Amino acid sequence: MTMKTIQLLRVAHLRGPNIWTYRPVIEAWLDIGDLEDYPSNTLPGFYERLTAWLPGLAVHRCGVGEPGGFLARLREGTWAGHILEHVVLELQNLAGMQTGFGKTRQTSVRGIYKMAFRTRQEQVGRAALNEGLDLVHAAIHDTAFDLPAAVLRLRELVDVHCLGPSTAHIVEAATERGIPHSRLTDGNLVQLGHGAHQRRIWTAETDHTSAIAEEIAGDKDLTKNLLRSAGVPVPEGQVVQTAAEAWEAAEDIGLPVVVKPYNGNHGRGVSLDLTTREDIEAAVVVAQRQGGNRVIVERYVPGNEHRLLVVGTQVVAVARGETAWVTGDGVADVLGLVNQQINTDPRRGATEEFPLNVVKPHESAEIILELERQGLTAYSVPAAGARVLIQRNGNVAFDVTDQVHPSVAATAALAARVVGLDIAGVDMVLEDAARPMDQQRGAVVEVNASPGLLAHLKPASGQPRPIGQAIMAHMFAPGDTGRIKLVGITGQTHTTLIARLVSWMLYIQSQKVGLACRDGFYLGVRRVDARDGAHWDAGQNLLMNRSLEVAVFEHTPQGILSDGLAYDKCTVGVVTDVGDFAALSNFYIDSADKLYNVMRTQVDVILPHGTAVLNAADPQVAEMAPLCDGQVIFYAADPTVQALAAHQTAGGQVVFLQDGHLALAHGLTSSARLPLDTLPAWPDDKLDVVLAAAAAAWALGMTPELIGAGLRTFQIPSQ
Template sequence: MKKKDIEILRVTHLHGPNIWTYRPCIEAWVDIGALEDFPSDLIPGLYERLTALLPSLIEHRCGVGERGGFLQRLREGTYAAHILEHVTLELQNLAGMRTGFGKARETSVRGVYKVAFRTREEQVGRAALAAARDLLMALIEERFFDLPATLVTLRDLVDRRCLGPSTAHIVDAATVRQIPAIRLTDGNLVQLGFGAHQRRIWTAETDQTGAVAESISRDKDLTKSLLSACGVPVPEGRMVTNAEEAWDAAEDIGVPVAVKPYDGNHGRGVSLDLSSKAEIVAAYHLAHRKGGGSVIVEQFVPGNEHRLLVVGDRVVAAAAGEAAWVTGDGTANIIELVDQQINSDPRRGLGEEFPLNTVSPQIAAEIILELERQGLTAYDVLEAGRKALIQRNGNVAFDVTDNVHPEVAAMAVLATRIVGLDVAGIDLVTQDISRPLSQQRGAIIEVNAGPGLLSHLKPASGSPRAVGAAIVDHLFAPHESGRLPIIGVAGSRGTTLIARLVAWLIQIDGKHVGLACSDGLYLDSRQIAPARTPDWESGQRLLINRSVEAAVFENSAHMILSEGLAYDKCEVGVVTDIDGHTALGEFYIDAPDQMFSVLRTQVDVILPSGTAILNAAEPQVVEMASLCDGKVIFYGLDGRLDPIVSHRAVGDRVIFLRDGNVVLAEGAEELTLMTLSSLKANKAAQPESILAAVAAAWALGVSPDLLAAGLTTFELNPRKTHY
């Protein structure tokens, strides 16, 4: 006898478009046991316990289509698998990885369900599923569940496994423009676009960011020298190797000065407005300790620090810093005042979701040194009304993009070009960003490669800036999508031959073609992997190859069910038939009609500019025509098939045989391509496959002359074929 339990039988990560959704998701098979007889309305108190623990479930619309829809279903009575789906999604959301799509469907086995849910990272999705199962069972059995501890674990996993917020923002901007993305590592290296049309980003660095330019930007002394030579205002300064040299440099330059690490970042080890030898010596030791090497002493520039983000030839965002002060009350020490007057700001915190950092005056060496200059320590009590400076120019996170003077923006762009970067963070100090630098002794302090984007995405005040879109627009012209012609072939009849022949026809049209099929993985005429069942990994190998200008994929129903398609969209999709359900019992595919839902995936991903190639002799394949966002070409051995006749009647394209001849037709116009009898007998023996392949190449614009030449020169034996 089954007990009330939820057993996870199998978990599959579907990397690409699948029977559930266009995007990657996880499909879990779960057995809910005796809970099949106990929907939620028959489990006393479950609604109250679940909504108390996860009140944000009210945002789930579910099939009802409105806020609170899932809670309505929960109150009325729904099954454990459906609840598991929503709890899994919400745990991902609470962990900081926003998702929304999910479905739960019965199988032919009582109590066994398929639960599918969107996830942006496989390991996070699997962990959320396991946690959701434990949470739901705890509530059903009226046991305690430690949600805060679970979320800490999931958030840590999100931080370690997911794209960083800056990279994710760029990828999201690419998605808006329908530009596909492939994550190339567990880190933030991402490919935008496919094959020969791809570009790469690594957070805010791109494949246009030169190594020489990046090296120059790291050499602060060289950068300043180049900028100064080209007329960009920079503070006078020099590199020093010991404290005595630091004081000598300060005397030569003239106090006040700034002291900072030669190879520092994020303001660590930087001390400003220094005048006495004691201050400069102490600042030198701090900078040396923080930077681990040489130290720069340079002229102090009065004003606030600003960060301007330059992308290509324009400033797309600007942020300003501000000083942090506390005011004494006669009773609290500086640590307590900082907590009361600075750290209490809800915008401050330790995570990336906070635009401002918390301040630790008893720990941060820069703050300790600043307090010492005022004759204070973090443990001193400030008399009522006295102000103490805690941090100069901390947190450059206050948006001032709309205030930047055109001359300031032009100077930032010039500095970027001088160094040679395509994306740069320009650090400058000025008292008023809305006035030219020359009017106020403003200067550019640093030029940074790979700049952080968070201060522009989540400013402490002001409007967030679409910096990700700016970077994508810099990499891709308005008319570019990063895509290449992709042809997918699905079904069970002659799909390998179709894929190989399509690849050959495209190659003789002058493109470098990648092919993934059962005969192997090919780049033009070179086989780079032996014969194997087509899989997602083989397809990815084609899409990351910079030499590929077009790609052809053979896709089986098994691959769609177990991995998903290797691409998100395609230009041409071929469906030959919906046979083969008897070989898919392991997926609970038990009837021919279910194959329609599997193989329609190939048609669902066709671009609006693309074409579906459908077998006119298969009624259920013909039904897929209505699912295609692009055009349709029907093929068949008999031009009198109803779908072919009706398609021609409205002026659309078809291909068929008449008296042994291959006929291309568009409406009433016809072109006899060639006779099959002119081909070798082993080629002519598979006429349906030949028609499908010719239709696919025709849809891509291959001329009739080349189609005929390709059919004549194609070899059935892959060892002889010249692709």
């Protein structure tokens, strides 16, 4: 009897670049047991059951390189680990978290596989792995599996744990610019860039969004007074606290009027076009429920509501609102008509994925009041052909950016500037956004901090607007990626000492440097934590430090295999040696080729304008040179080492020892020489430390004179 099951031996989240890919992945070690003897084509009905549950597998390319590639492999016969990989990817896609990368590789132990798959969020990825395991087992054994319930569970995790769509859009725009990002909380607070060059966003707020400006925007009466003083057209209004005061104010202002919360935003609790005392008093109750006792009564401006998104000094997107109506049939009540004629629109939904909200006439206080003004409730049955106004505002999702007159855009930009917001949602009532302001009755009715972006990213009609790109252009100058210089040092010999020496040379040049190595965590020369710092968390602490201009990281093969690198890209990557794989057998690293793939990770992440510093005396390290997207500096004690000599002959940079000197040569014609007798007395078995550190410093742009000063003043640790 066979069990035909997959066991999870180990599941790890590799949070940085790793042996599989540049992006975070979940790595699972699988024991497929006797399924090693049962590829997919030997399991009766498996193909049919799996593809019936997951028809989206049809577009998976797999190794064939075209849609349908995975299904071809499935029909021909492939193994359980590979199948689980694709099932997990498809479950994440169904849950709304798009992913496409996965790999599965057999280890040297029969039945044991390593599987890696891309995930944008760890908890969701782990849950998808568990759901996928159950699904594959059900398909193998022809048992029940509730796919809709599984996808719903994953969707709920996506909603809880993943970035919101607006923040995700901004982060994607940052990625397109080559700007790295780190999520600082479980919410939408995100760091863009590193160290002293970093910026931060919180959805549509930046670290330059003024708290004072936010307070002003939240005070509608103060906002209006400031706008009026700057010449921005605003409706006349008064602040009141009681229904009687509201009616008195309305009489002073002149009917019709608008009643809205004093501290409200985004149109919540707003009642429009009020003409009777009864309606005004009812609207006061609605507004007070939303924003407290104080409410604003102001002149009603006829026209359509428009939301203009201002980023910096520019209007980058504009959406128009539309009123919502239903037509009676003499049979259905208002609630039924709304569900039939409005909520069936596929653009409406309860989540942020939808540009329009579901309309609930029996729950919304504003709609209930609007119906009462027409003598109706949500359960009234309008006569056949009778039109019923359901909602005057709240449907601001129809893109009109290209139609907006420059004077309208200038008014919105001025309003944002007066309030002091660098990103603002300016609500304007306009008869026609395409007409000049002086030719229509238009006014600014609200200025909002942290404006919603979804109406511009997924409009109900019209084209989506590149909001993320506009925000990146506002936050970062052209060509600025928010990066500081990062140095990564990988190998199994003297890497800690090299990291400390490189950090010292940077420090004595008055650079604000941080170091994470096995000796601890350093800021400048001060060790702030004596615990082993050669791991992902310590590296992240460096990247978050707003004072640092450069950071140095030591990496071990164990750290790369356990967590990945702490950064996405680096300026300088040093590889000292490949070393022995014996200590990594618990990772199923049992050959020189497998260890090579671990160590090359450091070279894979070097920026195009960066440099790989490679030990030419180690043939495997020298072989990594073509993998580097940037420049290469070879170092070796012996200048006749083949890789170094060939590189120098070709005009490359090399560092070596010759005639009692440390030589830094650029090709055959240009070189600098530092007398070894002027340097501290390094043991012969550690001279490679001096070579590697000097080469890394040279790659960072230090002159030979400064390199010499750094080497002379470094205190060699006692044995």
